[in-house]
Amino acid sequence: MPDALNAYAQQADVQIFFPSEKIASIRSVPIKGKLKTDEALRRLIAGSGLEIARKSGGTIMLRAASEPARKASGATVVSNEPIVVTGSRIARTEEDTSTPVSTIDRTLIEASGSIVLEDVLTRQPQYSGGFTSRSNNPGTGAAQIDLRGLGSNRNLVLVNGRRYVFFGQDQVTDINVIPAALVERIETVTGGSSAVYGSDAIAGVTNFILRDDFEGIEARAQLGGDTRGDGQTYSLDLTAGTNFADDRGNFVISGSYYKRDGIRQAARAYAGRVLDDGYDENWNPALVETGSLRSPDGSFSYIPYGDQLLQPGMEGLRDALSAAGLADIGPTGFTFDGAGSDARVHNDPADRYNYALLNYLQTPAKRYGVSAFTHFDASDALTLYGEFSYYRNEVDMQLAEANLAGTMRFDVTNPYVSPEMNEVFRQLDLLETGDAYNDGLVSLRVNRRFTEFGPREALVVRDSYRAGGGIRGDLGDLGGQFLRNVHYDLNYFYSRADSSTHLNNMVSYSGLAAGILSVDGADPLVNLFGAGGISDEAVRQLKIDTSNPTETELQVASAIVTSDVAPLPAGPLSMSLGFEWRSAYARSSSDPALESGDAVGFDAYSPTEGEVNVYEIFGEMRLPLLSEESPIGRVTANGAFRYSDYDLTVANGVWTYLGGLEWAPVPGLNLRGQWQHAVRAPNIGELFGGQSADRPRATDPCADPSAAADPTLRDLCIATGVPANLVGSPIVQTGGRVDALYGGNPDLDVEKSDTYTFGFTLAPRAVPNLRVSVDYFHIEVKDAISMLAGGVESTLDLCYNVIQDPASDVCQAIRRDPADGVIAAPYSILATYTNIGKLETSGIDFGVSWSQPLAFGIGGNDSHLAIDIRGTWLEKYAITPVQDLPDQVYECEGAFGLTCGGPFPRFKTASRITWSSGGLMLSAQHRHLSAVTDDRILVPARSGESGPTKADLAAPVMGSRDYVDISVSYEVGRTGLTFFGGVNNVFDVDPPIVADSQQQANTYPSTYDALGAEYFVGAKLRF
Structure with missing residues (x-):
């Protein structure tokens, strides 16, 4: 609070206080007393760079004034004005907290030009690139933020300090259903807050503070797109609010519409082809163009070749193959040049199919919805409030055509092949055994792409609802010197999301x-031999459209009381005590085709239904030990606890707790530290999730030629289902993916974490408006809930390169087609959830902000300069994939790949400089990501094991990336009209390109700017 207002308050007997609800809502300072306002107070308010937000009884709510109002008054808002921040339910300021908090205010959000909130956050150093709403394969159509790279299910998303609607059985919030037009600021607790907010806040909390106290009408329209001329985005937001009942109540409603055009991978040279790690003509590592063996012409194998044809009894087949022109047949069999033509030897990789052309790099999307907020101050002791929101998301994803990889039976006399091929079939039938011997049918391994059916389309439609409300109020002082400033809040909220994926x-x-x-x-109705051979009539009979509906519900009822409980020499002892009940429910089902596994290329889907209920009591304490007047300055301790009683056997009574200390030895310097122990119970999907299929990227060691030369690996491949003659053959893996089945595990235990942070904030009086913060963090999650061994790639690696025991759990989870050892549906890796060993990450966050009024400007106005620098240095990111192998650790800092995921750059920064004068604002941002190295190199090297070097891979390193974003806005006088625009990635920097170790589209689109330079222009009108 400015000194002049403080002096006025003392003279006029006006009390200044900081109730958390109102400050957190509108970033304001309330002044309560006998006076509503007078001319002297108005002048002081204007001169302090503030303005009256609203009046309620004897309370005047203040907020930062608009730019024209500040310039007209000649005032400058002090950037270090205290506000109540996330991380505690006891009112405190950003400088006066033991846990680090990062804040993104509305100015930074608008300067970014981001229409969707996920873009704002994924560009911040503390966040990792998870699956965004643009992700196509895999993708959910939702924006899932990932704090510290620990997974979206370990980062709790709040709106105005309360849990928000989630979708899916993993209970994750799609942040793009949060009304972006109403976001006042985003606060991120980066050191864990499970004791304060709940068990799923292990990595931290992301709290979206909304403008729920709005007066007037604001319309905002924006157009954007890529400078290459595609992927346009459109958005329109309209917000209206009004006060009522002599300014004691307020109602605000906001509606939004958003549309995004799709961009196919074919539109970008780096993404429009399938790349593989290979070799050039001189046998130097190189990225080579490849594709899928599942081509439109088809490849047909499971036929003896090479030395096998020299064995006794093979004479007939050998002669038949020679007559058909297939004397040189290899492990990948034969193919065709078109429907009805003669067969020829399948030549790898010339006959591979480029499936990348049809995949989306940016998925088309449409979203619209409405949010409404209201409150009414019946008195200082009673405020009634309510909230409602509805949003509908529609996201189109597209993959290349359906494909088959499996063994099928054909008539020996099939009319769609030549007589010579019929003889080949007859000879193969004579080589079969048992009931299959000479039965007129032949078994062939089929790899085929069904281009006749068109690309696979996945439309995700999601309707999200949330409604609720409560009562809150200030009860004042209840016990003389004790129980002062008592505040209470009781509420109930109901959320629901109905989703359906139509395939x-x-x-x-x-x-x-x-x-x-x-x-x-x-x-036969169907001719599989050659592209285009399937007739229109066959397409009509065989084509199926499937759906997978999901519904989720979340109910939360809570009550909390905060108070200055007792006076102490250094200040009041503040406490909060609360109760919360939550009920989370999810159900998903599939149509008969998906549930039975009748869709080609998919394992059977199992339905999911489950519910988790929890009753919790929680408390928090803030204990001033020494005041500012003490010889060593102010010292404050804080603590919190949460007792959770889940209706789960493994978590029917668990504790989470924290303790922290703040020390301000001199004004402007605050040292802080905090330790937290948290317990996270498994969510619905982890417990009750039915089996669902996917094709993640992974490398099968048994398909590598080196497997045939390594006796141990060869024997292990044979023991796990690879035919002896195919070990080391490329047919064992027909692409860079394998099929996997995911699912829940009702026997999961809770995961336990310990987090500690320590650091400081510095705001020296000698340098006004400068604030520096540095914080070290360390998070360790034991018994972490994850897929078996931490992922499919890790399962393969542990089985074949580390444990090397066919009876081990990881080897037993690998299922192969007995015909040729291929891992393809219905023979998939069983990647169910389990408690793996450990996740551990540590590093340093730092930030510098500084602002300065300048004596020059445009049109006779002064100007203002602001600098904001944020960064993270990653010391460690480690995965222990198996509890029984504590020494087997994947050290992933500075790495990327199929084992570590990521990328995990060691150094990330986001720095912005803004200059404003009059109604003009110019802003530029620089983003930096340091280089990362393929985990196939780093993980074994850091473990002291042998592995490839940089010279062995074509793209061993994804180099550092530096992006520059610029934006400009101009507020036209006092009209309330503002024009704005800008370009992100102004120098059109392409993402780094990799092959086998990619996420999607030969890169990591959720981490790097995948589209190139993107522009935005728009206008905002406030009246």
Whole structure:
């Protein structure tokens, strides 16, 4: 609070206080006393760079004035004005807290030009690139933020300090259903806050503070896109609010519409082809163009070749293959040049299919919705409030056409191949054993792309609802010197999300299996031999469209009381005590085709239904030990606890607690530290999730040629299902992916974490408006809940390169097609959830902010300069994938790849400089990500094991990236009209390119700017 207002308050007998709800809502300072206002107070308010937000009874709510009002008054707002921040339920300021908090205010949000909130956060140093709403394969159509790289399920998302609607069985919030037009600021607690907010805040809390006290009308329209001319975005927001009942109540409603055009990978040279780690003509490592063996012409294998044809009894087949022109057949079999043509040897990689062209780099999306907030101050002791929101998201994802990798039975006399090939089929039938011997049918391994059906389309439609309200109030002083400033809040909120994923242009497996066979001597319905061979009639009969609906519900009822409990020499002892009940429910089901596994290329989906209820009591204490007048300055201790009683056997009574200390030895310097112990109970998906299929990127060691030369690895591959003659053959893995089945595990234990942070904030009086913060963090999650061994790539690595025991859990989870050892549905890796060993991360966050009024400007006005620098140095990110192997640790800092995920740059910064004068504002931001190295190199090297070097890989390092963003806005006088625009990634920097170790589109689109330079222009009108 400015000194002049403090002096006025003392003279006029006006009390200044900081109730958390109102400050957190509108970033304001309330002045309460006998006077509503007078001319002297008005002048002081204007001269302090503030303005009256609203009046309620004897309370005047103040907030930072608009730019024109500040310039007209000649005032400058002090950048270090205290506000109540996230991380505690006891009112305190950003400088006066033991846990580090990072704040992004509305000015920074608008300067970024980001229409979607995920872009604002993923560009901040503390966040890692998870799956965004742009992600296509895999993707959910939702924006899931990932704090510290510990997973979106370990970062709690709040809106105005309360839990928000989640979607899916993993209970994760899609942050793009939060009304961006109403966001006043975003506060991130980067050191964990489970004791204060709940168990899923292990990595921290992201709290979106909304403008729920708005008066007037504000309209905002924005157009954006890529400077290459594609991927346009459109948004329109309209917000209206009014006071009522002599300014004791307020109602605000905000509606928004957002549309985004899609961009296919074919539109970017780096993404429009399938890249693989390979070699050039001189056998130097190189990124080579490749593709999928599942091509439109098809490849047909499971046929003896090479030395196998020299064995006794193979004479007939050898002669038949020679007559058909297939004497040189290899492990990948034969293919065709088109429907009805003769067969030829399948030549790898010339016959591979480029599936990248049809995939989306940016998925098309549409979103619209409305949010409403209201409150009414019946008295100082009673405020009634309510909230409602509804949002609908529609996201289109697209993949290349359905594809088949499996063994099927064909008629020996199939009419769609040449007589020579019919003889090959007959000879193969004579080599089969048991009931299959000479039965007129032949088994062939089929790899085929069904281009006749068109690309697979996945439309995700999600409706999200949230409604609730409560009562709160200030009860004042209840016990003389004790129980002062008592505040209470009781509320209940109900949230629901109804989602459905519609998968179109799928192929029925049962229909296909029947359709390739003759019925009563008639020609088969389906001709799989060659591209375009499937007739329109066959397409009509075999095409199926599927759906996978999901519904989720969240109910939260809470009550909290805060108070200055007792006076102490150094200040009041402040405490809070609360109760919370939560009920989370999720149910998903599939149509019969998905549930039975009848969709080609997919394992059977199992339904999911589960509910988790928890009753919690929690408390917090703030204990001043020494005041500012003591010889060593102000010292304050704080602590918090939370007792959670889940209706789960493993978590029917668990404790979370923290302790912290703040020390301000001199004015402007605050030293802080905090330790927290947290327990996270498994969520619905981790416990009750039914089986669901995916095709993650992974490398099968048994498909590497070196496997055939390594006796131990060769024997292990054979023991886990690879035919002896195919060990080391490329047919064992037909692309850079394998099929996996995910699912829940009702026997999961809770995961436990310990977090400690320590650092300081510095705001020296000798340098006005300068603030420096530095904080060290260390988070360790034991018994972490994850997929088996931490992921599919880790499962393969542990089985074949580390444990090397076919009876081990990781090896037993690997299932292979007995015909050729391929890991493809219905023979998928079982990647169910389990308690792995440990996750651990540590590093240093730092920030510098400084602002300065300048004596020059435009049109006779003064100007203002502001600098904001944020950064994170990552000391450690380590994964211990198996509890029984504590020494097997993947050290992933500075790495990326299929084992570590990531990327995890050691150094990330986001720095912004802003200059404003009159109604003009110019802003520029620099973003930096340091280089990262392929984990195939780093992980074994850091473990003292042998592995590839940089010279062995074509793209061993993704180099550092530096992006520059610029923006400008101009407020036209006092009209309330503002024009704005800008360009992000102004120098059109391309993302780094990799092959086998990629996330999507030969890079990591959720970490790096994948589209190039993106512009935005728009206007805002406030009246």
